[in-house]
Amino acid sequence: MTASSPAETAPLATVVLAAGKGTRMKSDLHKVLHPIAGRPMVEHLMASAAELAPARQVVVAGHGREQLEKALGDRATIAVQDPQLGTGHAVQQAEGALQGFDGDVLILYGDVPFVSAATMRAMIDRLHGADSPAVVVLAFEPADALQYGRVIAEDGVVKKMVEHKDATEAERACTLCNSGLMAVRSVELFGLLARVGNANAQGEYYLTDIVNIANADGRTCAVVVTPDADEVAGINSRGELAEAERRWQERRRIRAMAEGATLVAPETVWFAWDTVLGRDVTVEQNVVFGPGVSVADGAVIHAFCHLEGARVESGVSIGPFARLRPGAVLEEKSRVGNFVEVKNAVLHKGAKANHLTYLGDADVGEGANIGAGTITCNYDGYFKHKTVIGPRAFIGSNSALIAPVKIGADAIVAAGSAVSRDVADGELRLVRAEQLIKPGWADAFHDAMKRKKAEKK
Structure with missing residues (x-):
């Protein structure tokens, strides 16, 4: 015109x-x-x-x-x-x-x-x-x-x-x-x-x-x-709806690759209508993008991940088997690994949570390390609360951070701790019950149980 x-x-x-x-x-x-x-x-x-x-x-x-x-x-x-x-x-x-x-x-x-x-x-x-x-x-x-x-x-x-x-x-x-x-x-x-x-x-x-x-x-x-x-093409049945979805996904995959993304197994990647992928993004097998996801240049989404309402910045690595929920922000070169779930949380530059972790309503400082099995306890049954983890902090495996709580810069939370009070910068927080040692107790227990089992035969 x-x-x-x-x-x-x-x-x-x-x-x-x-x-x-x-x-x-x-x-x-x-x-x-x-x-x-x-x-x-x-x-x-x-x-x-x-x-x-x-x-x-x-x-x-x-x-x-x-x-x-x-x-x-x-x-x-x-x-x-x-x-x-x-x-x-x-x-x-x-x-x-x-x-x-x-x-x-x-x-x-x-x-x-x-x-x-x-x-x-x-x-x-x-x-x-x-x-x-x-x-x-x-x-x-x-x-x-x-x-x-x-x-x-x-x-x-x-x-x-x-x-x-x-x-x-x-x-x-x-x-x-x-x-x-x-x-x-x-x-x-x-x-x-x-x-x-x-x-x-x-x-x-x-x-x-x-x-x-x-x-x-x-x-x-x-x-x-x-x-x-x-x-x-009109859509009047579930079958026609599925066929329309298939055609749309096929075209979107072709477009993603034409724009510079690598799809390792294109037929297994599922996009949302507004998914944004940068250049040199790698998406492995069986990845699902829900609405509201943007992925910047050079990020890697490993196999079997699900992302929705998330922003992934350059150089980030995700998964395999990770889930990003709405409000998740992964800044440059941060990482979440297998079986990690992130919801309404920011991982700042270089922060990482490599295994079996839930980070909800959290702010994770630059370079912080979140050990395997760590959870932020963000919900008290009525309200959501925030966990703030400072730069370079180290959270030991199997820790529970009971929000609202702040972990200071360079602080260390020992493995197995349940932290309910703020931790100062550079502090070590160890929250464990005293370990009791009873020499020979296990051997005596096993002997007694074996005799009891033999008497029932």
Whole structure:
């Protein structure tokens, strides 16, 4: 688009259809709120649409609308379709929310989450083409046309739209299929919808009929064809949800490697929608990234780790078998090893916890060493408390740091200690019961038990 393009200057509204009951999902969760890569599918769609800076966003809901209202908040106006009489009828429900709006309208589907911003822009650009089409339809050519509605077109101009159930054999032979997505000017949209009837096999008001009505008026209707059929794949079942997740993960892995990360076994690495990996990051087998993770250049994530809501800085080593929970921050060249869990805690530069440790609600100073089996006892049953460990402190194995507590710089906590009071800088803290020594006691015990066992035979 040029700076003076009408498509660039005209305001935009999006209408997302999400009124279906989603019965094939067999779920109490609204269909469009089912996550892909840790993000509800409707959020994927709205994020792409947001790149076009829409002035208004309307979501047409029916069953489960309360869930949509809670999830979307004030980011979209919820229009209600009840009863549900087809896609044309669904779009009509957005008329009130678009009252007084003069611009372009993109009609999208909440269960078709991966339409790119580039495709949306192409539709809007075509709407402002020299022939000024009344409607722009997004079409695709799948490997198998199945039950999709058909777009009968010549040279990019739509001659007819027909649902599969109403199509002739000749029309079904056409491989150009309707995605359902459309772009229409607001000044024309609702006038066209008002003329849609329901004399069809389903007895519904089809959105596609606005194309046939505009054609009958002598108007031009245009088609934009996406080269990627996966972009417009709908999700209606758990199986289709899993397939969408698989496709998304495959593409994300390819992107990660193209951007300079090493994935030792790419098919076993699972990303979230917002995972950020730097250059020369190495990710070994069976690593899962939940939402909110960033990993800086040169870090190594060893096998079987799970990260969520964490920031990993350059040169850090994690795992194997480590878990980083929300609020975990590992600064440059720090390390957590096998079976270490970190939650809402910072490990400063060079700090390390190599084995079997829980660090929750903690601040671990630069160069500190946390011995195997150490835990920060951060919860008293009612409130969370913080543990602060100073620079270069050494925490011996199997220690319990009972928060709130501070361990000073260069301090040493002896192995097996349960520390409930602050430890000063450079201090040794040893908290153990006195060891009793009874020579020969174990031998006498074993002899007695062996005699007793023999008497029972």
